[in-house]
Amino acid sequence: DGGITQSPKYLFRKEGQNVTLSCEQNLNHDAMYWYRQDPGQGLRLIYYSQIVNDFQKGDIAEGYSVSREKKESFPLTVTSAQKNPTAFYLCASSIVKVGLAGFRDTQYFGPGTRLTVL
């Protein structure tokens, strides 16, 4: 899991509630990512950020929000607008070095947070 921590490990949410998942990295990586993983499916990108105070929507951003106020932190909020939030959520980070072949795109993942809606 490298230097990426996610908390909590398990999270239970009632319908209609917003919840925030924490992701912190001490790898001094520029880029951070949030993925959602459902059984039998690959990882789907929710949001990503390549620099502080800037982030971009991924493939399934609806019902989620993020912030990137510090380089080390990239919290994800699952809002009540997300209709099917029960899933395993993974945070990742990577170096962004233009032209440095071999290091580009190597993403390091945290241990994940399993969110269950009751």
Place this chain on the structure above:
Amino acid sequence: QQQVKQSPQSLIVQKGGIPIINCAYENTAFDYFPWYQQFPGKGPALLIAIRPDVSEKKEGRFTISFNKSAKQFSLHIMDSQPGDSATYFCAASGAARQLTFGSGTQLTVLP
């Protein structure tokens, strides 16, 4: 098209066997192809990666074979062990740096 298609969905081999997992992509702009290994309840970990200027890369018991003209790449695990039992994901990315993942292969190595 950004999709990466992975097969098979699940695979069972005996200890010492050579499981092979295949992936195919459509976007010719992809230029980085990593494989990730994931154990239950854990985050994926980078296993091995290849760029399209080589046809094969080995790291220990893990080998990637890459066929640029067919837009396919595969993972071979030599002398597989029960400890290799995990889910394996292929992925691909291009200049935009966003990884597109395959759907995963659940590998079981029987003792």
